[in-house]
Amino acid sequence: MPPGQILDGKATAKAVRTDVAEGARRLQAQGTQPGLAVVLVGDDPASHVYVRNKDRAATDAGFAVQTRRLPAETSQADLLAVVRELGDDDAVHGILVQLPLPKHLDADEVVQAIPAHKDVDGLTLANVGLLAAGRPGLRPCTPAGCVELLDRYQLPIEGQHVVIVGRSMLVGKPLAQLMLARNATVTICHSRTQDLAAHCQRADIVVAAVGIPKLIQGDWLRPGAIVLDVGINRGEDGKLVGDVDFDSARERAAWITPVPGGIGPMTIAMLLANTLRSAAESSGVPLDSLGLAAR
Ligand code: GUN
Helix, strand or coil, X not given: CCCCEECCHHHHHHHHHHHHHHHHHHHHHCCCCCEEEEEEECCCHHHHHHHHHHHHHHHHCCCEXXXXXXXXXXXXXXXXXXXXXXXXXXXXXEEEECCCXXXXXXXXXXXXXXXXXXXXXXXXXXXXXXXXXXXXXXXXHHHHHHHHHHXXXXXXXXXXXXXXXXXXXXXXXXXXXXXXXXXXXXEEECCCCCCHHHHHHCCCEEEECCCCCCCECHHHCCCCCEEEECCCEECCCCCEECCECHHHHHHHCCEECCCCCCHHHHHHHHHHHHHHHHHHHHCCCCHHHHCCCCC
């Protein structure tokens, strides 16, 4: 079998961002500039890189962006006050609190302080519930990016067996719901699943989102499987590695995402799409007039 083909998240994300920028131009012509606020607390180097990338991508798409960088010792009350101020600001349509927060802070209380209609990460209980109920709402960006990437390559989801390794609120659980909504058969595995290899061998689509470098091996895959690697781990040599052993997995897979350049860029693109969606809804502009699917 020839080696698997690359699912190019970087190029696909660029295409999504071009579409979002066009939607933002049309919305702006009707008097609304999409506004995104990103809140970053502390000094985590990786978080600073992610936030800079989000800020740049949103600015490039024509959004008004405000990034609030707060010191590591910020109190819970001060952070809540910032989130509530952004919640009350009509020029802000999307609020993202970069995770993880420093340990002394209660991340859940902070996230739940975001008004649901500005929750572009899809993490508030309202949006989690809407997704579980199969109703319109804001969807978490990384799982939405996984689905968008498959769609743009016209790879089928319906009827496929999707094995998700990881059960986080940010990726694994919402991805399972999104895949179910697309009529996939879904298995959710995690770090304590017994005989993970046997589960992966039954998958048409494997999604690795567990945060363990190179966990998924090539011989765990059915020949012809599709592999989406959500993992972003820093290897001993300082390079980024995914949760999949890329070289051996590529021998078996039909399609595979690289790290970096796979799901990561798609996450940012979907953040922009979510923010445009919120801005359109808050100003009463029909989604389809901006090139967005109804929800
Ligand atoms: N940290 C890593 N990924 C994400 C994400 O998608 N959203 C937020 N808020 N924080 C993150």
